[in-house]
Amino acid sequence: MTNSLGLMFRVTIFGESHGRCVGVIVEGCPAGMALTSSHIQMELDRRRPGQNSLTTSRGEEDQVEILSGVFNGLTTGAPICMLVWNRDKDSSDYERRRWMPRPGHADWTTHVRYGGFNDYRGGGMFSGRITAGFVMAGAIAKRLLMGSLGVEVLAHSKEIGGVVSPDVSVDKIRANVESNPVRCGSPEVAEKMAERIREAAAEGDSVGGVVECLALNLPAGVGEPVFGTLEGDLARALYSIPAVKAVEFGLGRGFSSLKGSESNDAYTLKDGKIETETNNAGGILGGLSTGMPIRCTVTFKPTPSIRKKQKTVNLSTMKETTIEIKGRHDPCIVPRAVPVVEGMVAVVLADQAIRAGLIQRVMEKRG
């Protein structure tokens, strides 16, 4: 019932993992922005299953169809409805273990909430597949932010299965994130991360990790008190991505062991403009942007679908039993989550930038 996000740039999600499609409606994109399927497809391809040996082999092409809101290659101001059809769905394993909730999944909680009427195949609308809609919406938001404000949203894998990437420059992230299968900014660390994923997969197990996301060039003053802080709106959006269990800004949890004199960011002048010398705050003070890069880290738990035997309860017989999950699951969701995190961050920033009056109604003049 809360399938919409945003006030002025608004995203509404529909669809299920094993239903007919997964889709999204985007409202509030100004009229007159050039938009074609290829702009969306480019981002969808980054999230697509079956990209390489580290991801699920479910063979979805995930070709976007734009159903409304675009005319002659330009946005019209009307709601933009987009979807991808589900083609390669195999529900047999789900029928087989219909009454056995998988540990770490939403099977049990949705069974209770919907009185057993939810679409249990592949997790239904609680599946990670729903994030295809996040990426489609994010593609529009990224294009809008870049075209109007020059804002760039950029994420990469910071940790996977305990392998931690050192801090690398923005240039290095840009250069490397799409050139290795784990989407790590450091090519050296990327190989170790991939190895860790392969080990887990070989054991029938899975690993978690951390995505770091940056937003560059966002002007100061974006965000809204009291309940529309940048941190709060971003966190709410990021927690809608399945498997996210921690969202931090700047030093995040690290602030707890510091002193004020160590953690405050001093103001300074650079080329006549006010900046902070450090950016411990992750570009946000009082819930509003400081003009420095927005920086957040998003922790994903390990994929709950594992081949190893796990304890569960049969809801039909109400007896304890065990389950071994077959199927085509990612041993680590983090690499494919990178464009999803970017998309949600872009959606929130587009909404807040419009609310702050920074994005004009018509972006480009008709020729």
Added chain:
Amino acid sequence: MTNSLGLMFRVTIFGESHGRCVGVIVEGCPAGMALTSSHIQMELDRRRPGQNSLTTSRGEEDQVEILSGVFNGLTTGAPICMLVWNRDKDSSDYERRRWMPRPGHADWTTHVRYGGFNDYRGGGMFSGRITAGFVMAGAIAKRLLMGSLGVEVLAHSKEIGGVVSPDVSVDKIRANVESNPVRCGSPEVAEKMAERIREAAAEGDSVGGVVECLALNLPAGVGEPVFGTLEGDLARALYSIPAVKAVEFGLGRGFSSLKGSESNDAYTLKDGKIETETNNAGGILGGLSTGMPIRCTVTFKPTPSIRKKQKTVNLSTMKETTIEIKGRHDPCIVPRAVPVVEGMVAVVLADQAIRAGLIQRVMEKRG
């Protein structure tokens, strides 16, 4: 412009640190619940400045006034407006350094957003004082949750300035949290935390920390996809508390170095009811409650107001300068933040429980 939170149980904040008052409107509390000022005051007193030697000496009594929505000691179903008046405000230091944004505060970002028209005294509506409204609303939410569902919301100081409390039982938290000035569940650790705060204060510095919050007895199935997850709604509410920079659920950031076989919570039967053997997920799967205790951790950065000399820029002359902040500031905000965190968690859970159809319209029958 986003001063409201919640869909069916809704909180709207107003007021400023050095204005006339700080207040809140609560909508959606069912008619017929017993409610007097003393129910609110009890929680406000836990947040009040000047409680002990570790907190600010600003001498506010923070006596709640209920302006609407209560008749003959019972809620009427109409909006409940409550406020505390500001009595002991001293704006002289703020006038003196009107153009010098304090590092770590919202002075600069609000200056940009509001074109210099914001009330800069004491941070205006970006002050921590605004959380008096959170606590007043939270007092109603806590009473509603306990009276209707038996849900208890309980927080305590888990870390302060690097001093970490071990995990303690719920009973121990209940017994100890109000008996030591840092609100730590472990009396032994409490003394070390207090010592750490005193050290920082003596140096004119400050420390950060972590509040852990539990919600007990929440039924399974509360929360809403896709953008109304319990984690997302709680995080958004908690990030509205000034100085919060990380919000985690269950193992939180710790999930990143675990395997699925280590982090999944196995299902089991206890007295014929389904439970999980562990609660790594913090009581939430798929954004919905599992029936196990909700557990989140909230990291506060060190109080940005410190006496130590800091670099800043004079916005009037646009020259670099330094600032030393005088005034009556908490060297650590964490102990007073405990009831604030409880309040925001209760507000979100009350809203979600109503949305899930779990709280009836009229709670008590008229005699």
Added chain:
Amino acid sequence: MTNSLGLMFRVTIFGESHGRCVGVIVEGCPAGMALTSSHIQMELDRRRPGQNSLTTSRGEEDQVEILSGVFNGLTTGAPICMLVWNRDKDSSDYERRRWMPRPGHADWTTHVRYGGFNDYRGGGMFSGRITAGFVMAGAIAKRLLMGSLGVEVLAHSKEIGGVVSPDVSVDKIRANVESNPVRCGSPEVAEKMAERIREAAAEGDSVGGVVECLALNLPAGVGEPVFGTLEGDLARALYSIPAVKAVEFGLGRGFSSLKGSESNDAYTLKDGKIETETNNAGGILGGLSTGMPIRCTVTFKPTPSIRKKQKTVNLSTMKETTIEIKGRHDPCIVPRAVPVVEGMVAVVLADQAIRAGLIQRVMEKRG
């Protein structure tokens, strides 16, 4: 940007007249309600173009496709996305008069709002065709209201082109509304209305009219102060139907020349239950339902598309000119608007009934 309606039962519209499709997402329908395409199609067929000689000859079959939210013939609690494809679209006339705003249409106002980027073909998303989405959503709302509360929503043509139907009984409306092409409760008056429409059509002109809508069996106490009154929520929804220019409740405009002693509805007992002797208020007092039938009247202006020559301005040359509108337009929209009015009334009442706690989460038990 405000393409959604409702708080707990929520409708989101997308699509355009000459784009690929017209669709709607319905959120908040409880899980477990039986729902098939035929339930939707039945209502869509009442709105379909080309029903008879009085309506447009645009040959749309308007076959509903359900894309999500239904599994095994039952609602799942997930968003229900439905659409009809546009098959018989002819945009040639629109291209020809691209720069000439049609009087009485939204061509000029949308041109200004969207900087000329709106989809001008057939009015784009401002077309009456968008109401196919209202009817699809309304079909679900009607089914939900009837199945859970026994509420019946029933509309008919009360006036067309100055021909006024006398008040007829509910039974007579039920019996006759679908048996004559103008959907009038009185068969005798129906023929006069049809004649009036034919006359106007023969002249290349059009006529307006009034739809009266009743909702029976709605319990007392539904609706919400201050800004969620039944009248306000219904009016807002009804004004979203293109061509509506007046919405009245009970005696409506007629109240202005009455005295309080004439217009107040006296309370009385009937079979031990409280009723009012008259129902001048249209079943609503203080914005809440009284338990008597809800009664509203909705005035539609004449179809603005007429063959007669009209003055307009060429937006490209900025010179005055004239326009004669060709194409397949209804000479009177009122008969096809009857199911649209019912649909919007049902959507609002379903939302308000859920907010009032009257509709339970799971309607039917799984066998």
Added chain:
Amino acid sequence: MTNSLGLMFRVTIFGESHGRCVGVIVEGCPAGMALTSSHIQMELDRRRPGQNSLTTSRGEEDQVEILSGVFNGLTTGAPICMLVWNRDKDSSDYERRRWMPRPGHADWTTHVRYGGFNDYRGGGMFSGRITAGFVMAGAIAKRLLMGSLGVEVLAHSKEIGGVVSPDVSVDKIRANVESNPVRCGSPEVAEKMAERIREAAAEGDSVGGVVECLALNLPAGVGEPVFGTLEGDLARALYSIPAVKAVEFGLGRGFSSLKGSESNDAYTLKDGKIETETNNAGGILGGLSTGMPIRCTVTFKPTPSIRKKQKTVNLSTMKETTIEIKGRHDPCIVPRAVPVVEGMVAVVLADQAIRAGLIQRVMEKRG
């Protein structure tokens, strides 16, 4: 639970007729607008009881207090909370007939909705007194619209008790509306209206009427599809005023007996700008403003409080009985409703103008 109105300019109402106060919070007013109590008071005085012999003698001074959001005589961007205290309340008559719902009032419907816990004194929050909050919010909206866009909102009494004012010019309305006690644009008709009210009052009865409201100089293109039409948003706001039973735009109900060729407004050029020759549409097409004056008519039913004997049912004994209402009631609410209608129209237009990007963030430069 729906005590807020607006998306970007947002109004939240609290308080009761016989409680401590009636108040309102306004969010979204740009920072930097000059605002003092006297700007608000000027409008409140137009709504104040006891203005003259035609209105209630309840002796409220209704002096506004601004509690937040204004600093040094300028708005800060923070929520503006304002209230008037209730001083002259006499609840004795309400206690006496506690269980006897007054015909035409919300006593019965609120009793059902709130299980008897609502504040029944003076109608509680369902009282017309709540509109003091509408007027306070409207005063800010009017000032914002005029200062930023030159938009003027202007209402007058068009009909009272069957006495109808002819159409008068805007200049005549401006000149006369505050110079006669019924607020009619025509001084000659005003006297007849006053006479009609006095007659009804002498009989212990009451009369209804119609307020017409104009908004001048609103640019074209304001309003939002599908569910944010100007008509829909205005109607929803106007129906929140107690006693309103019809809202019409332009010719309103009159469209039903016209032909398209008679009712369409032809486009023409005036000084190089596009206008319509007539304004039958009331300045709105497709839910968006045309640039012509917005014109709506709002019908008020007769004041339900009359001295004449009426039938009702005693809710305590569940027996039929009669009631004669004493107290200090307006025999016609229309004259005092004029500033209330203006206020609500201004609130909606301010919200929509901000959403359309027409009102900038900071209106005036700091000196």
